[in-house]
Amino acid sequence: MINEEIRIPQVRVVDSDGGQLGIMSSADALELAYSKNVDLVLIAPKAETPVCKLMDYGKYKFEMAKKEKEAKKNQKVMSIKEVRVSPSIDDHDFDTKVNHAAKFLKDGDKVKVTVRFRGREIRHSDLGAKLLDRFKDALSEVGAADKPAKLEGKNMSIMISPK
Structure with missing residues (x-):
């Protein structure tokens, strides 16, 4: 879930470098993300206080697809x-x-x-x-x-x- 899709009242926010920014309302976190020209991405929805990260979502999605493709390539198929x-x-x-x-x-x-x-x-x-x-x-x-x-x-x- 990204940006407006996040409907949780309180979230823990982590910046793109991995530094903790603390617990804040999702509206404040979204405002902070827009001010930095990045997306607010829900990383750990099942945590006690759900964790969101400030990052470029398109880049994140590309990196995940790249990792998945690499893992699939390295997987040995045994027949x-x-x-x-x-x-x-x-x-x-x-x-x-x-x-x-x-x-x-x-x-x-x-x-x-x-x-x-x-x-x-x-x-x-x-x-x-x-x-x-x-x-x-x-x-x-x-x-x-x-x-x-x-x-x-x-x-x-x-x-x-x-x-």
Whole structure:
């Protein structure tokens, strides 16, 4: 809320440098703001005595938008990459899948390793668990498992996060 929108009888006023000007009526504070060619901006409405600051509102709004944009830019977006394998994977194929998963982890993404069982392969779910343990051990330098492997329908999966 700025200027005339402030309908609180008593406010604590702070000048643009951060110095306390004391508690005064909002009408007096507004008059003071107009005399200094700045806006009266309500900063802390929930305080015991609400706090208003004398500042250029357009500049304040621009600074806040700039800070928000900077925070959004610095925020790392983590996506989940999936690597699918079968329980009867060959050694070379396994190494290739491990290398792909390691690249994803180095890029900062989480990796979901899924073993897909087909037909009667589901009876040998212990093979899938062993395969996922091998995967977890192979990626131990660049990532760590969030939870133990779990079986969901015909798929067994594990989530690995970057270190």
